[in-house]
Amino acid sequence: MKDKLNVIVMSGTVDKLLAMSTIVSGAVAMGKEVNLFVTFWGLMAFKKGAWMDPSQQKLPAEYQEFGPMMQERMQAMGIQPWMVTLKTAKEIGDIHVYSCGMTQDMFGLKLDDLEDIVDDEKGVAGFIAMCEDAEVLVF
Amino acid sequence: MKDKLNVIVMSGTVDKLLAMSTIVSGAVAMGKEVNLFVTFWGLMAFKKGAWMDPSQQKLPAEYQEFGPMMQERMQAMGIQPWMVTLKTAKEIGDIHVYSCGMTQDMFGLKLDDLEDIVDDEKGVAGFIAMCEDAEVLVF
Amino acid sequence: MKDKLNVIVMSGTVDKLLAMSTIVSGAVAMGKEVNLFVTFWGLMAFKKGAWMDPSQQKLPAEYQEFGPMMQERMQAMGIQPWMVTLKTAKEIGDIHVYSCGMTQDMFGLKLDDLEDIVDDEKGVAGFIAMCEDAEVLVF
Numbered sequence: 001m002k003d004k005l006n007v008i009v010m011s012g013t014v015d016k017l018l019a020m021s022t023i024v025s026g027a028v029a030m031g032k033e034v035n036l037f038v039t040f041w042g043l044m045a046f047k048k049g050a051w052m053d054p055s056q057q058k059l060p061a062e063y064q065e066f067g068p069m070m071q072e073r074m075q076a077m078g079i080q081p082w083m084v085t086l087k088t089a090k091e092i093g094d095i096h097v098y099s100c101g102m103t104q105d106m107f108g109l110k111l112d113d114l115e116d117i118v119d120d121e122k123g124v125a126g127f128i129a130m131c132e133d134a135e136v137l138v139f
Numbered sequence: 140m141k142d143k144l145n146v147i148v149m150s151g152t153v154d155k156l157l158a159m160s161t162i163v164s165g166a167v168a169m170g171k172e173v174n175l176f177v178t179f180w181g182l183m184a185f186k187k188g189a190w191m192d193p194s195q196q197k198l199p200a201e202y203q204e205f206g207p208m209m210q211e212r213m214q215a216m217g218i219q220p221w222m223v224t225l226k227t228a229k230e231i232g233d234i235h236v237y238s239c240g241m242t243q244d245m246f247g248l249k250l251d252d253l254e255d256i257v258d259d260e261k262g263v264a265g266f267i268a269m270c271e272d273a274e275v276l277v278f
Numbered sequence: 279m280k281d282k283l284n285v286i287v288m289s290g291t292v293d294k295l296l297a298m299s300t301i302v303s304g305a306v307a308m309g310k311e312v313n314l315f316v317t318f319w320g321l322m323a324f325k326k327g328a329w330m331d332p333s334q335q336k337l338p339a340e341y342q343e344f345g346p347m348m349q350e351r352m353q354a355m356g357i358q359p360w361m362v363t364l365k366t367a368k369e370i371g372d373i374h375v376y377s378c379g380m381t382q383d384m385f386g387l388k389l390d391d392l393e394d395i396v397d398d399e400k401g402v403a404g405f406i407a408m409c410e411d412a413e414v415l416v417f
Contacts, residue, residue, distance in 0.1 A: 008158070008162075010154070010155070010158055012201075012202075013201060015288070015318050015319070016288070019286070019288055019317060019318060022380075022402050023286075023402060023406065025402075026402045026403045026405075026406040027406055029403060030403075030406060030407065039158060040154050040158060041154070041199070041201075041202055058201045059201075060201065060319070060339075061199075061200035061201050061339035062290075062291060062319075062336045062337075062338065062339050063290075063319055070384065073383075073384045073385075073386075074384065077380075077383055077384065079380070079384075102161075102216075102218070105212075105216055106209065106212045106213065106216065106218075107212075108212075124161050124162060124164075124165045125165045125168060125169075127165075128162065128165040128166055128169060129169065131274075135409075135414055136274055136276060137414060137416055138276055138277060138278060138416060139416060147297070147301075149293070149294070149297055151340075151341075152340060178297060179293050179297060180293070180338070180340075180341055197340045198340075199340065200338075200339035200340050241300075241355075241357070244351075244355055245348065245351045245352065245355065245357075246351075247351075263300045263301060263303075263304045264304045264307060264308075266304075267301065267304040267305055267308060268308065270413075275413055275415060277415055277416060277417060
């Protein structure tokens with residue numbers, strides 16, 4: 001992993017978002033620059049308040065039955081919701097969050113409809129240009 | 140991201156294929172060499188004509204309900220089908236597409252059953268050997 | 279790909295595990311060091327005996343119908359179960375397998391509940407620190 005970690009956040013299921021935010025949080029703690037490109041179902045999970053609204057939270061279809069158990073255990077263990085982890089990491093570290101312009105258009109979403117953590121919208125070409133010296137992960 | 144982008148295309152759902160082809164297209168526009176290794180459900184999506192046949196197109200189980208809306212919006216926005224984007228990128232740039240030999244055998248597919256964009260079949264070891272100086276993404 | 283390949287194994291479906299173990303096996307054959315960080319549904323697939331127990335094996339929801347055909351073809355082709363491929367690779371090469379401590383707690387699993395191939399448990403921060411000079415893939 002280089003000094004820069006760029007993550008394409010495509011998935012909107014809570015497991016992927018939780019893993020992504022935990023890894024981002026760890027990378028920031030190590031002093032890395034992090035850039036997120038939020039697209040497709042990922043973007044839907046970044047809609048204002050979606051992370052707090054059970055009706056907008058999804059688990060993979062294969063593992064639906066684990067939902068209640070996971071929620072209960074996470075609460076008992078004091079694991080924060082993924083968006084809180086991400087926001088805390090952004091307060092401390094060098095994180096930039098870009099929404100995919102094409103996805104916004106497809107889903108009829110404005111920047112204002114998304115969580116404040118999103119800095120700006122960007123095209124795919126613009127994001128790829130930012131990947132020059134980065135380790136790139138897809139979630 | 141280095142001068143070479145190698146992508147393992149495992150997924151067969153349209154969202155992943157669309158994101159993959161858009162990123163490949165952007166990488167090619169920046170002058171990068173791109174190598175695709177198409178395997179598992181990805182290979183099924185590369186069967187001749189599959190990308191044009193609604194009965195062979197899949198969305199993730201968690202997001203099935205967005206299918207009609209996405210199709211309508213993509214048409215309205217003039218977004219091309221992923222295979223068209225990939226073929227256009229290959230006409231312009233340095234893209235090589237390899238099908239996974241093991242998956243072909245598993246699904247009883249010959250090279251002739253796949254879209255012309257596939258250059259040749261390859262084993263996993265052969266593809267990994269090509270990753271030496273590449274950024275590697277999994278879709 | 280660098281001399282070190284670090285893989286985040288999040289998925290628990292057989293297709294992803296099979297692809298992961300095949301790639302790891304190829305990487306090891308090329309003399310690379312491999313580190314696995316097994317988390318979420320991946321960890322459930324590493325429970326003792328889970329890889330041999332049909333009731334604990336999953337395919338992606340979109341492709342359930344291919345299960346019987348795949349199993350039959352894999353047997354006919356002599357493709358080994360993914361865990362056997364991974365264990366064989368570990369006997370030959372430099373592979374370290376770490377389970378995610380947080381996931382173990384969430385699912386109430388001890389190191390003893392997991393396959394012997396798991397060397398130790400680790401936190402996310404610890405794994406990220408190991409990624410410094412590695413190519414990182416997410417499965």
